[in-house]
Amino acid sequence: MYSDADAAALYDVLYPWNPETRAANRFYFDLVMAADSVLDVGCGTGAMLHRARDQGHQGRLVGLDPDRPSLDRARRRTGVEWIEGTAADAPSGADFALATMTGHAFQCLVTDHEVRSSLAAIHGALRPGGRFAFETRHPQARAWEKWNPANISDTVDASGRALRIWHQVESVVHDVVTFTETTAEPNGPVLRVDRAHLRFLAPDSLDAFLHEAGFEIETRLGAWDNTPVTPTSTEIITIATRN
Known part of the structure; x- marks a missing residue:
């Protein structure tokens, strides 16, 4: 985890x-x-x-x-x-x-x-x-449209651990966007999924x-x-x- x-x-x-x-x-x-x-x-x-x-x-x-x-x-x-x-x-x-x-x-x-x-x-x-x-x-820029698994970020954390991070929009209701951020090992298991809401x-x-x-x-x-x-x-x- x-x-x-x-x-x-x-x-x-x-x-x-x-x-x-x-x-x-x-x-x-x-x-x-x-x-x-x-x-x-x-x-x-x-x-x-x-x-x-x-x-x-x-x-x-x-x-x-x-x-x-x-x-x-x-x-x-x-x-x-x-x-x-x-x-x-x-x-x-x-x-x-x-x-x-x-x-x-x-x-x-x-x-x-x-x-x-x-x-x-x-x-x-x-x-x-x-x-x-x-x-x-x-809101006119619709930034959330780029928050999808196609835009994966690969990084290395402070401890030297390789990670892969991506986002997925769940819903857009009026001016509130709900999405998840997934942190995983590259080609490996998912380590955590965080859910957030932004207005x-x-x-x-x-x-x-x-x-x-x-x-x-x-x-x-x-x-x-x-x-x-x-x-x-x-x-x-x-x-x-x-x-």
């Missing part, structure tokens, strides 16, 4: 966090380094905050995530506060200058209640004028939730090269400001 701890370690192999080579990482890293206090919602294994502290960030850095194995990896780095919890558990009145939600984590908020309660908590964790930066996949909010629906929660849109981009949202954009990249 492939344990939850193994899966958390594999995430760092599949999605290495490097602002020098990945435009999305650079976008967030610049914001983090310019802010005197940062809450990273859905911080995962903590790579972004690790990097910020290693690069000399002197302010308060807090990572929030519900996945304990990921937080166990994050906690290998001292000098950062790590909190186990969902976005709705963001600390009220914490006076953060910046909150981030990277890696399309916002799409894990599937129900209206989850979106509203999460945005309300993030709003409450920011100081007046504080910024919330995040991205979601634009693909359109820009107008997303903005309605943000305005309801007390945010104003400061920046809206459709790609990591700083281009605006267009009819062919694959991303909805947002910086929203707390009123």
Whole structure:
């Protein structure tokens, strides 16, 4: 079997966090380094905050995530506060200058209640004028159509174990996509199957939730090269400001 701890370690192999080579990482890293206090919602294994502290960030850095194995990896780095919890558990009145939600984590908020309660908590964790930066996949790009067994990824995890990973969409109901991720040995047994749900909010629906929660849109981009949202954009990249 492939344990939850193994899966958390594999995430760092599949999605290495490097602002020098990945435009999305650079976008967030610049914001983090310019802010005197940062809450990273859905911080995962903590790579972004690790990097910020290693690069000399002197302010308060807090990572929030519900996945304990990921937080166990994050906690290998001292000098950062790590909190186990969902976005709705963001600390009220914490006076953060910046909150981030990277890696399309916002799409894990599937129900209206989850979106509203999460945005309300993030709003409450920011100081007046504080910024919330995040991205979601634009539904017009229909990214889920590429999540099928024909697109197999072969990799080697941190322990040197060869792995084969693929995805399979189970359903698309309104704006929620349900799919599985299968991890197996190449030409061998299946090690684990993880099931997930992601919500693909359109820009107008997303903005309605943000305005309801007390945010104003400061920046809206459709790609990591700083281009605006267009009819062919694959991303909805947002910086929203707390009123």
